Amino acid sequence: MGLTKTDLFTENQNEVAMLAKAIAHPARVAIIEYLLKVNACICNDIVNELPLAQPTISQHLKELKNAGIIKGNIEGNAICYCINEPVFSKIKGLFGPMQPIQNTCC
Template sequence: MGLTKTDNFTTEQNELAAFAKALGHPARVAIIEYLSSQASCVCGSIVDAIPLAQATVSQHLKELKNAGLIQGNIEGNSICYCLNPEKWKKFKQMLEPTFTHIEQPVCC
């Protein structure tokens, strides 16, 4: 098959899965960490910072953008990619119940 049955799950579950999936590749983790360090947000500098070909980095940026975790703004001749605070807040909020739950004693 290879096709996720999204219909069987709630919109929220699908959205959380989409956030997590977007972050589920080391190159995309590296991009997010780079943007979190506020070193720069120009696309070209991201490409330089990630040890993959330009086409591949562009593809990863597209996936992060599709998931909503980053947004791109045209900045003169280049593009500035930044974190999308709204989506990250939602991501954090969705993980909160589990982060809280693990503070309880384990059940078995």
């Protein structure tokens, strides 16, 4: 199939999965790390920074933007990308409410 049955799960479960999926690729992790490092929002710099072709980077940026993790602003003929704080904070606290209890078996 390859088709996730999202209608069978809660809205929260789907959201957690969606955000996790956006981070589930090393290139996208690298993009996030880079954006956090340089803070100011560059874009072609990301293409120069990562060992992937420009269309591939563009595609990853699109997925991160769709997930709401990054934002993009037009700046002249370039586009300035940066972390979208509220969503990024949500990711950091993804499993915050899930308190791990002491296991009694394993």
